[in-house]
Amino acid sequence: MGDESTTATFTATNNVNVDDIIVNSGSTLTLTPSARWTAVNGTVNNGTLMLENGSILDGTLSQNGTLLFSSEKMASSTINASLTNRGSLVLNPTPTSAGNTLTVNGDYTGLPGSSVSFGSVLTGDDSLTDRLVITGNASGASTLFVTNENGGGGQTLDGIQLISVGGRSDAVFSLGNRVVAGAYDYNLRKGNVSGTDPVGWYLTSFASAPTPEPTPTPAPVRMYRPEAAAYTANLQAANTLFDLSMRDRSGETRYTDPVTASVRTTSMWMRNQGRHGHASMADGQNSTQTNRYVLQLGGDVIQGSTNGTDALHAGIMGGYGRADSSSHNSLTGRDAKGKVSGYSAGVYGTWYQNAEAKTGAWADTWAQYNWFKNEVSGDMLPTERYNSQGLRASLEGGYAWQIKSWQSGSGMENRLFIEPHVQAVWSGIRADDHTEAGGTHVQSAGNDGLTTRLGLRTYLNGKSQLDQQTVREFQPFVEVNWLHNTKVYGVRMNEETDDVRGSRNIGELKTGVEGRLSRSLTGAIVFTQQAGGVGYRNSQGSLQVSYRF
Numbered sequence: 008m009g010d011e012s013t014t015a016t017f018t019a020t021n022n023v024n025v026d027d028i029i030v031n032s033g034s035t036l037t038l039t040p041s042a043r044w045t046a047v048n049g050t051v052n053n054g055t056l057m058l059e060n061g062s063i064l065d066g067t068l069s070q071n072g073t074l075l076f077s078s079e080k081m082a083s084s085t086i087n088a089s090l091t092n093r094g095s096l097v098l099n100p101t102p103t104s105a106g107n108t109l110t111v112n113g114d115y116t117g118l119p120g121s122s123v124s125f126g127s128v129l130t131g132d133d134s135l136t137d138r139l140v141i142t143g144n145a146s147g148a149s150t151l152f153v154t155n156e157n158g159g160g161g162q163t164l165d166g167i168q169l170i171s172v173g174g175r176s177d178a179v180f181s182l183g184n185r186v187v188a189g190a191y192d193y194n195l196r197k198g199n200v201s202g203t204d205p206v207g208w209y210l211t212s213f214a215s216a217p218t219p220e221p222t223p224t225p226a227p228v229r230m231y232r233p234e235a236a237a238y239t240a241n242l243q244a245a246n247t248l249f250d251l252s253m254r255d256r257s258g259e260t261r262y263t264d265p266v267t268a269s270v271r272t273t274s275m276w277m278r279n280q281g282r283h284g285h286a287s288m289a290d291g292q293n294s295t296q297t298n299r300y301v302l303q304l305g306g307d308v309i310q311g312s313t314n315g316t317d318a319l320h321a322g323i324m325g326g327y328g329r330a331d332s333s334s335h336n337s338l339t340g341r342d343a344k345g346k347v348s349g350y351s352a353g354v355y356g357t358w359y360q361n362a363e364a365k366t367g368a369w370a371d372t373w374a375q376y377n378w379f380k381n382e383v384s385g386d387m388l389p390t391e392r393y394n395s396q397g398l399r400a401s402l403e404g405g406y407a408w409q410i411k412s413w414q415s416g417s418g419m420e421n422r423l424f425i426e427p428h429v430q431a432v433w434s435g436i437r438a439d440d441h442t443e444a445g446g447t448h449v450q451s452a453g454n455d456g457l458t459t460r461l462g463l464r465t466y467l468n469g470k471s472q473l474d475q476q477t478v479r480e481f482q483p484f485v486e487v488n489w490l491h492n493t494k495v496y497g498v499r500m501n502e503e504t505d506d507v508r509g510s511r512n513i514g515e516l517k518t519g520v521e522g523r524l525s526r527s528l529t530g531a532i533v534f535t536q537q538a539g540g541v542g543y544r545n546s547q548g549s550l551q552v553s554y555r556f
Contacts, residue, residue, distance in 0.1 A: 016034065017036050017037070021042060022043045022045075023042075023044045024045045025045070025046055027047070028049075028051070028066075029050075029051045030050075030054040030055070031053050031054055032072065033054055035054060035055040035056075036055070036057070037077070038056075038057070038058050038063075038064065038084070040059045042061075042062050042063070043062070043063040043065065044063075044064055046065065049067035050064060050067070050068045051069045051071070052068065052071060052074060053072045054072045055074075056072070056075075057077055058084035058109075059084070060077070060081075060082035061082075063084070063085045064084075064085070065087045066087070067089050068086050068089075068091070069091050069093075070091065070094050070096065070121075071093050074096050074097065075097035076097070076098060076100050076104070076107050076109075080104050080106055081107065082104075083107065085110045085111075085112060086109070086111050087112045087113070089114040089116070089143065090113065090114075091116045091118065092116065092121040093119070094122075095121070095124065096109065096121075096123040096139070098125055098126065098137035098138075099126030099137055099154055099156075102126070102156060103126075103156055104137075105128050105135045105136055105137055105156045108138045108139075109138075109140070110142070111140065111141045111142065111143070112143070113143045114144045114174070115139075115143070115146070115147075116178075117146070117179075121147070121150070122149060122152060122183065123170075124151075124152045125139075125151065125169055126156050127153055127154070127156065127167065127169075127210070128156050129155045129156075129158030129161075129167070129186070129210070130161040130188070131161040131167075132163050132166065134158060134167045134210075136167055136210075137169075138169060138170070138171065139170045139171075140170075141171065141174075142173040142174070143173060143174045144172070144176075145172045145174070145175070145176050145177065147178055148180070148181070149180055151169065151181065151182055151195060152182075152183045153169070153182065155186065155445050155446060156446070157446035158189075159188065160187075160189025160503070161189070161212070163193075163213060164200065165199040165201050165203075165209070166196065166200055166209030166210060167193075167210040167211070168199070168207055168208070168209050169195075169208050170207055170208040171207045172206045176205075176207070180195065180197075180208050181195065182194070185341075185385075185386060185388060186210065187232055187385075187388065187445055187447070188212075188445070188501075189447050189501035190231055190501070190503035190505060191229055191232060192230040192231070192232050192336075192339050193212050194210070194211060194214070194230065194339075195210060196210075200227070212229050212230055213228060213229055214339070228292075230336070230338055231292050231338075232293075232341070232385065232500070233293050233336040233385060233386075234334075234343045234383055234388070234500075235288065235290070235498050235505040236288050236293035236294070236295045236334035236505075237332060237334045237344060237385070238345065238449060238451075239288065239497050239498050240286070240295045240332035241346070241379075241381045241382075241383065241395070241438070242436075242453070243286075243297075243496040243507065244328075244330035244332070244347045245377065245379045245438070246399065246434045246456075248299060248347075248349075249301065249303065249399070250432060250458075251303070252428075253357055253403055253405075254531075255278065255533070255549070256278065256305065256324070256355065274306055274307045274310070275304075275305070275306040276305050276306070276551065276552065276554070277304050277552045277553075278302070278304075278549060278550075279302055280299070280547060280549035281298075282298070282299040282300075282301075282546070283297070283298050283299075283546050284297045284544065284545040285297075285543070285544050286507050286509070286510065286543050287507075287543065288505050288507060289505055292336050292338045292339075293335070293337075294334065294542070295333065295334040297330055297331070297332040298330070298331050298332075299331075299547075300328065300329050301328040302326055303324060303325070303351075304325055305322050305324030305355065306323065307320045308321060308323060309321040316361055317359055318358070318362035319358050321355065321356040321357075322355055323352075323355075324353050324354070324355055324373070325353070326350065327348075327349075327350055328349060328351070329348040330345075330347050331345070332344065332346075333345075341386050343383060343384065344383070344384050345382065345383050346381070346382040346383075347380070347381045347382075348379065349380060350379075351375045351376065352375065353373055353375030354374060355371070355373035355374075356372050357369065357371045358370045358371075365409075365468070366407050366408060366424070368404065368405070369406070369407070370403070371401075371402075371404070372400075372402050373401050374398065374399070374400040375398070376396075376398050377397060377436055378396040379394065379396065381393050381394065388443075388444075391441065391444070391449075393438060393439050393441040393449075394439050395436060395437060395451070396436065396437070397434070397436030397437050398436070399432065399433070399434045399435065399436055400432070401433075403430035403431075404428065404429060404430075405429070406426065406428075407425075408424060409424050410423055410425055411423040417471070418471070419470065419471050420470045421467060421468070422467070423466075424464075424465070424466050424467075425463065425464070426465075426466070427462070427463050427464075428463075428464065429460065430460040431458070431460075432457070432458045432459075432460075433456075433457050434454075434458070435454070435455060437454050438450075438451040447500050448500070448501055449499070449500055450499040451496075451498060451499075452496070452497035452499050452504050453496040453497050453506060456492055456494030456496075457492075457493045458490060460489070460490050460515075461491075462486055462487055462488030462489065462515070463487055464484055464485070464517075466485075467483055467484070468480060469481055469482070469483075479522075479523055479525070480523050481522040481523075482521040482522065483518075483519070483521075484517075484518065484519060484520070485518050486515075487515065488516075488517070489512070489514060489515070490512070490514075490515060490537075491511070491512055492512075495507050496510070507543070508540065508543065509539035509541035511539070513538065513539040514538050514539070516535070516537075518534055519531060519533035528552070530550070530552045530553065531549075531550075532551075533548070535548075535549075
């Protein structure tokens with residue numbers, strides 16, 4: 008069919024016997040349903056050979072071009088002789104055609120560059136899938152490409168058979184693409200898990216046992232995708248990027264003017280924070296490292312007092328934040344990256360019982376609306392993009408006691424304070440439900456959680472003799488906190504949920520120094536270390552600046 012200068016399209020019907028069949032490059036031969044063509048000297052396909060349901064080709068086939076099924080579903084076709092493949096066998100002509108079967112009643116030889124494409128609705132062992140049936144021997148090597156046709160993923164036991172071999176199975180088949188469904192990775196293995204078919208080729212969501220196999224035989228382990236950790240890292244970052252306490256936001260906002268003796272507060276503040284974190288997932292395979300940066304700005308719009316001693320101020324704030332994460336699966340070696348960036352806008356309010364003495368009770372509250380763009384990209388998979396947004400609000404209170412004051416030999420005036428405090432933060436930030444390119448439905452888990460923080464802060468307010476007639480002073484501090492999360496962040500991929508381990512209860516240590524350099528400028532440098540269970544940890548540093556106009 009066709010020649011070097013022309014192409015042809017031919018539809019074959021009925022039963023035909025010929026000496027040979029040659030399909031040249033650019034030409035197409037279609038065998039209609041129940042058609043049977045016999046080539047005594049064999050068939051050479053350099054173009055396209057299309058097989059419809061029930062069609063049969065007798066004689067050896069040298070497959071150098073493309074052999075594919077028509078768009079029918081659950082189709083089957085037979086080659087009654089050996090097949091030598093150096094081109095492409097396409098058993099999945101459409102994204103919804105899983106269930107086709109190509110039977111080779113002879114030997115199969117895979118030559119360099121050859122491939123076989125399958126469509127599968129990936130779940131468990133009984134997944135609907137295309138199959139290649141070889142009744143003779145299999146030799147050579149071919150690359151397999153498997154497309155998941157909206158399968159939800161699941162637990163395989165024996166495996167999903169793609170290729171059966173009736174004779175010797177010396178061929179080497181390998182995956183040319185990454186196969187995923189739901190929360191799981193699938194691998195290709197020779198032989199089923201039970202050992203009843205050692206020569207066929209199967210997809211499995213379980214990792215293979217090491218060689219030599221240990222005794223006793225270890226329990227099979229499912230292969231979880233690292234993208235689950237990346238989705239979780241994005242959600243956790245979106246919910247916590249703009250979290251702050253009263254101290255984080257304002258630094259040292261209260262001071263007494265040495266000239267007028269009146270209590271003043273700053274009216275504008277800025278906070279820069281960098282953070283590095285490490286977390287492990289409940290699946291026991293995936294771990295994540297995350298780097299964050301946050302810039303927040305705010306300013307008072309209301310300042311006042313109800314009795315001349317207390318102080319009340321309220322303001323507005325906004326910010327930009329970004330987090331980049333890298334997740335790795337220790338079992339499969341697969342990696343995934345997550346990225347989230349977005350903005351916040353909100354309001355805050357603070358009340359001090361005794362602003363001048365800096366003692367007594369205080370209360371603080373804030374509410375922010377946050378919105379983010381998210382990305383997750385995995386090995387050999389398309390980049391997934393989606394949004395997240397929602398409200399986050401805090402209520403915090405504490406009580407400051409001056410427990411000691413003294414003057415050092417150099418004239419330094421010192422006052423030592425302790426300050427117990429408690430904070431509750433509610434989060435309503437959610438990621439949009441998202442369907443991946445491969446069909447996996449992704450939802451956020453751990454929504455509408457409450458984080459409580461209970462702690463004690465100790466700080467020393469010092470003023471040197473040289474600074475007695477200025478507002479300059481410094482305040483080093485140490486703070487310990489216990490954080491409790493009523494829910495942990497995670498992801499639901501189809502029906503499987505995975506979440507962060509060790510983040511339910513977290514210990515936190517903060518240390519740093521706050522200082523006032525002038526009537527207008529205050530600042531703070533803060534270092535924080537958090538530790539939870541199972542390797543959960545975060546390290547962060549922040550620079551806070553407040554300026555009064």
